[in-house]
Amino acid sequence: xKTYFTVSRFSDKQLLSSFxxxxxxxxxEIQLDYNTIIMSPGFRRMQDKTQVFPLSKGDYVRTRLTHSxxxxxxxxxxxxxxxxxxxxxxxxxxxxxxxxxDKNRFVDLSKTVGxxxxxxxxxxxxxxxxxxxxxxxxxxxxxxxxxxxxxxxRLRNYINQSSKDYPLYEDFLNFDGNVQGFRxxxxxxxxINGNGLNVVKSLAHAMVKYPIDSxxxxxxxxxxxxxxxxxxxxxxxxxxxxxxxxPRHLVTYILEAADDIAYRTADIEDALSKNVITLFDIKAYLxxxxxxxxxxxxxxYDSFNSFFESSIESDTQAIDNVRNWLSHVRLNLMxxxxxxxxxxFEILESHHIANxxxxxxxxxxxxxxxxxxxxxDKIYDNHQxxxxxxxxxxxxxxxxxxLIDAVIAYDSDIPQLKPTYYQSKIIKLIGDDVMxxxxxxxxxxxxxxxxxxxxxxxDYVSSMTDRFAHEKRSILVGKTV
Numbered sequence: 001x002k003t004y005f006t007v008s009r010f011s012d013k014q015l016l017s018s019f020x021x022x023x024x025x026x027x028x029e030i031q032l033d034y035n036t037i038i039m040s041p042g043f044r045r046m047q048d049k050t051q052v053f054p055l056s057k058g059d060y061v062r063t064r065l066t067h068s069x070x071x072x073x074x075x076x077x078x079x080x081x082x083x084x085x086x087x088x089x090x091x092x093x094x095x096x097x098x099x100x101x102d103k104n105r106f107v108d109l110s111k112t113v114g115x116x117x118x119x120x121x122x123x124x125x126x127x128x129x130x131x132x133x134x135x136x137x138x139x140x141x142x143x144x145x146x147x148x149x150x151x152x153x154r155l156r157n158y159i160n161q162s163s164k165d166y167p168l169y170e171d172f173l174n175f176d177g178n179v180q181g182f183r184x185x186x187x188x189x190x191x192i193n194g195n196g197l198n199v200v201k202s203l204a205h206a207m208v209k210y211p212i213d214s215x216x217x218x219x220x221x222x223x224x225x226x227x228x229x230x231x232x233x234x235x236x237x238x239x240x241x242x243x244x245x246x247p248r249h250l251v252t253y254i255l256e257a258a259d260d261i262a263y264r265t266a267d268i269e270d271a272l273s274k275n276v277i278t279l280f281d282i283k284a285y286l287x288x289x290x291x292x293x294x295x296x297x298x299x300x301y302d303s304f305n306s307f308f309e310s311s312i313e314s315d316t317q318a319i320d321n322v323r324n325w326l327s328h329v330r331l332n333l334m335x336x337x338x339x340x341x342x343x344x345f346e347i348l349e350s351h352h353i354a355n356x357x358x359x360x361x362x363x364x365x366x367x368x369x370x371x372x373x374x375x376x377d378k379i380y381d382n383h384q385x386x387x388x389x390x391x392x393x394x395x396x397x398x399x400x401x402x403l404i405d406a407v408i409a410y411d412s413d414i415p416q417l418k419p420t421y422y423q424s425k426i427i428k429l430i431g432d433d434v435m436x437x438x439x440x441x442x443x444x445x446x447x448x449x450x451x452x453x454x455x456x457x458x459d460y461v462s463s464m465t466d467r468f469a470h471e472k473r474s475i476l477v478g479k480t481v
Contacts (some may be wrong), residue, residue, distance in 0.1 A: 001103045002097075002098065003241070003242055003244075003250060004202060004205070004241040004242040004243065004244045005106065005109065005144070005164075005202050005250070006201055006241050006242055007028070007029035007030065007201075007202065008185065008200065008241055009103070009195075009198055009199070009201065010195045010198060010201075010234075010237075011195050012187060012200055014441040015375075021466075023093055025187040028104070028105070028108060030105060030108040030112055030200060030201050030203065030257035031112075031197045032170060033109060033112055033197070033200060033203055034108070034111065034112045034115060034295055035195055036199070037112065037115055037116050037197065037199075040189065040197060042119050042184060042189050043065070043119060043462060044065075044196075045116075045468075046063060046065035046068060046119070046121075047064075047065040047066035047465075048063065048120065048397045048466055048467050049064035049065070049121065049123055049124075049465055049466055050061055050063070050064070050123065050124050050125040050128075050300075050466055057107050060110075061160050062266050062270055064067055064118050064121060065348075065413060067118065067262060067263060067266065068114070068115055068116070068117065068118050068119075069089065069115070070266065071114040071115070071258045071259050071262045071367065072112070072115040072259040072318045072391035073111075073113050073116060073254070073257055073360075074114065074115035074116070074261050074262050074330065074334060074472070075110040075111055075113065075114035075254050075258035076107060076110055076111035076114070077111055077334050077336045078254050078257060078258055078334045078337055079105055079106055079109075079110035079254055079338075080433040080438070081102050081253070081334060081335050081338035081339075082106075082338040082341045082342055083106070083107065084338075085316045085339050085341075085342030085343075086098075086281075086345060087337055088342075089342055089343065090342060090345050090346070093345060093346050093424070094346065094349060095196055095345055099372075105202070106250075106251065107204055109134070109202060109203055109229075109251045110206075110251050110254045110258070110425055112199075112203055113203055113206040113207055113251055113252075113254075113255050114179070114255060114258050114259075115184065116197075116199070116203070116207065117178070117207060117255055117259065118177065118181065118366070119181045119184050119185065119290065120177045120178060120179065120180030120181025120182070120183065120184045120209070120462055120463070121177035121180070121181070121462070122180070122396075122461055122462040123392070123395075123396075123461075123464050123468075124389070124395075124396070124464040124466055124469070125391035125392075125466055127174060127392050128177075128392060129258075130178060130392050131392060131396035131397065132172075132175040132396065132398060132400070132458065132461070133172075133173060133174065134393075135172055135177050135396065135397055135400045136172040136173050139155060139235075139404075140154070140155055140156035140169065140173075140264035141154045141155070141156065142154060142155040142406060143155075144414075144417065145199040145227075145414060145417055146416070147416075150188045155169075155408075156169045156306050158450070159192050159447055159448075159451050159454075160447075161447055162445050162447035162448040162451065163445045163447075163448065163466045164229065164445075165212070166215055167215055167218065167227050167453075168229055168451045169205065169229045170214035170215065170217075170218055170456075171214050171229060171230075171451075171455075172454065174214055174217070174225060176224065176225070177456065177462070178207065178208075178210075179207055179225065179226060179227055179228070180458065180459075180462050181205065181207055181230060182207050182208055182226065182227050182231060182234075182444055182460075183196075183227075183228060183230075183455075183459070184196055184197070184328055184459075184463075185197045185198075185199050185203075185204055185207065186198070186199070186204055186231065186234055187231065187437060188190065188434070188456075188459040189236070189259065192425060196337070197249070199298075201237075201238045201241045201243075202242055202249070202251075204238050205235075205238045205239065205242050205249045205252075205309065206251035206252050206255060207227060207252075207255075208226040208227060208235065208248070208249070208252065208399045209224065209248075209252055209256060210222070210224040210225050210226040210248075210254075211226050211239070211247035211248050211341050211352070212225050212226060212233070212247075213225055213226070213228070213232050214228070214229070217416055228455065229451075230441065230451075230455060232391070233256045244349075245349065245350045245351075246348065246349060246350060246351055246352045246353055248352050250348060250349060250478065253341060253356070253358055254341065254347055256357070256359075257337040257341075257357075257358040257359055257360070260357075260368065261330055261333045261334065261337070261359075264368065264372065264375065265326045265329065265333075265371065266370035266375065267371075267375045267379055268282065268322070268326065268371060268375065269319075269322060269323055269326055270361055271316065271375070272319055272322055272379065273319055275315075276379055277321070277374070277379065277380065279308060279311060279312060279318055279403055279476065281374065281378055282304065282374070283304065283305075283308060283463050284364070285370050285373060285377075286300070286301050286304060286375040287301070287364055288370075288371055289367075289369050289370035289373060290366050290367065290370060291366055294363075294366070296332070296336075296363055296364055297367070298334075300329060300332065300364075300367060303328065303329075304325055313422070318368060322358050324455070329367065330368075330411065332364060332366065332367075333359075333362075333364050333368075335363075336362040336363050336364035337358040337359060337362045339363070340361050340362040340363075341358055344358075374475075375436075387430055395469050395470055396461070396469070396472045398473045398476065398477045399461055399472065399476065400457070400461065401456045402426060402432065402476045403426065403460065403461065403476075404454060404457055405423065405426075406419065406423040406424075406426035406427055406430075407427070407430075407450070407453035407456065407457055408450065408479045409423050409454075410423065410424075410427050410453060411438075411442070411449070411453070412446060412449075414446060424474070429476075430456070430460050431460075434456050434459055434460045435453075435475040437452075437455075437456055437459065438453050438455075439450045470477055
């Protein structure tokens with residue numbers, strides 16, 4: 001049995017002894033995690049978190065929750081197709097050693113990581129991540145206090161001068177929802193044992209798209225990283241358990257492709273429903289980016305044209321036809337990336353290839369280029385999305401201003417940093433379940449402890465729904481929504 005499908009955990013599942021035998025017989029360890037995720041409050045909150053378009057009462061758009069379900073289904077189906085192609089074409093490779101249990105775990109992991117992959121994302125979609133990164137960039141020179149000799153001690157310099165010999169502030173400057181998600185499932189999600197959702201180690205590994213820390217990313221001019229300094233030892237322990245040659249887990253490639261398929265096609269459907277794009281836009285971009293000399297591209301283009309003329313006069317019919325068309329296209333894309341995964345299996349298992357994307361190498365790659373360009377040109381700068389972003393920036397900045405001010409002074413050894421009565425109340429508002437992570441990890445190094453306290457603020461803010469973030473902001477700064 002392959003170690004990279006290990007079902008070991010950091011602590012035993014909290015199951016009543018009378019139920020343990022039945023549960024592990026009927027449900028696998030990964031299926032138990034799937035159930036745990038769905039029942040968790042962090043997962044439920046994604047129902048009120050923006051995917052792309054602003055949430056509204058009057059119509060239906062996808063939320064983080066619906067997107068996660070879609071990614072889960074697509075990832076599961078890609079994995080099943082991949083098994084079929086692997087059975088056909090990789091009989092002489094290391095895949096031949098996979099047992100039926102390995103194959104089942106491969107599919108279950110793909111399904112479950114698709115479900116949980118966005119659990120660390122803050123409110124307001126990807127713009128929420130931008131707001132956090134920008135706040136830390138704009139506040140890196142914020143004066144914490146003035147020494148007796150008149151020297152100004154600034155936020156970034158102070159944190160980076162900790163005893164860790166590590167640029168800790170980079171974790172904040174490059175905040176990412178996926179990095180936060182890794183922290184949630186193993187640490188910050190409220191739990192009895194302090195291990196977050198305590199998922200199996202192979203699932204936690206599969207969540208990490210970029211298996212490096214922020215210092216390594218900085219040194220190699222990489223845009224993304226996979227885990228904070230505070231979780232670096234956790235990832236090392238997980239990698240030791242899974243024993244993958246490639247530090248990136250095989251299932252991560254499935255997740256990434258499923259995520260691309262889900263949001264690229266869904267954004268087109270939602271944009272058409274909200275009159276952000278038209279059938280003419282879709283046709284023009286298809287014609288521009290598909291290669292009609294390639295059979296697969298021609299099939300996609302012809303299938304769209306088959307209903308184009310009859311749908312122009314009816315918005316309802318156009319939406320229904322495009323939805324049905326996208327359903328068939330998704331199946332095509334799933335098979336395409338699954339076949340590419342099977343073809344590249346030995347390379348993916350044993351080598352970490354920078355910037356490798358199944359969606360860019362598979363035979364359906366032109367469709368992904370079409371969808372990416374259409375959404376960037378027509379959707380992401382749409383006024384409805386821009387309205388959300390303007391509102392989100394004000395909300396996120398106000399929250400971070402108040403909350404980080406409070407944790408700077410909280411539990412500090414610096415005489416000049418003493419919390420005010422109001423800041424003490426803010427800490428209570430954040431809650432013990434959030435701050436317990438700090439108390440479990442704090443050291444004698446005050447600079448490092450401040451880093452840990454700020455991570456707790458990001459735990460708190462990232463867990464908020466869009467609506468709760470606006471409500472909490474109105475309470476903290478005395479502004480109405």
